[in-house]
Amino acid sequence: MINRRALLVLILFSAFLGGCSGVLGEDPRERANEAIADANESIAEHNRLFEQARNTYADVKEQIEAGEDPSGERDRITEAKNTLEKARGNLDDARESLGAVQDLDVDRGIKRYAGLLTEAMDAQLAAEAKEIEFYDLLEEDPALDNNRERALDLLSEIGAGYEKAERAYGEAQDLADSNPNVIEAAPEGGGNADDG
Helix, strand or coil: EEEEEECCCCEHHHHHCCCCCCCCCHHHHHHHHHHHHHHHHHHHHHHHHHHHHHHHHHHHHHHHHHHCCCHHHHHHHHHHHHHHHHHHHHHHHHHHHHHHHHHHHHHHHHHHHHHHHHHHHHHHHHHHHHEEEEEEEHHHCCCCCCHHHHHHHHHHHHHHHHHHHHHHHHHHHHHHCCCCCEEEEECCCCCCECCC
């Protein structure tokens, strides 16, 4: 069974939450805080959509691994694929927001944390791209008459991709834990696990 995490990540930097003055955009800390707030909103929307696609993925994966025919799930497969594509757009937006932090004059730990989260999002986006490829395969050949091995290979690649993302999110969480005066991660900073 491949273990996949929803990778629920919300970011707060305590250094930005208080003591900032001036007009928004003038102070690098305020600009970083705004970028992080935008990333949080995008991540929250990604996670909501990701979870919608999650149930279909788990059901179809279970059927395939059991040697069953998932062709009766065609409408759900298409819906899950479309939902995941929307979710990916939000994660791209979050990644872009965090990228802006690298150009600001802020604490190195904050830049490192944003960089680690960006790496994790890159790994997650790569795994999600494989998952969309899996859905494409199922749409073309729902019974997997000609593509069962490819589907199983994709399931393996997807699982490895999410594990890579999980490790990167874990590194970011470790950095946040070791710098509590600078970085404050939301509870359950790495997310909650579910089968995938």
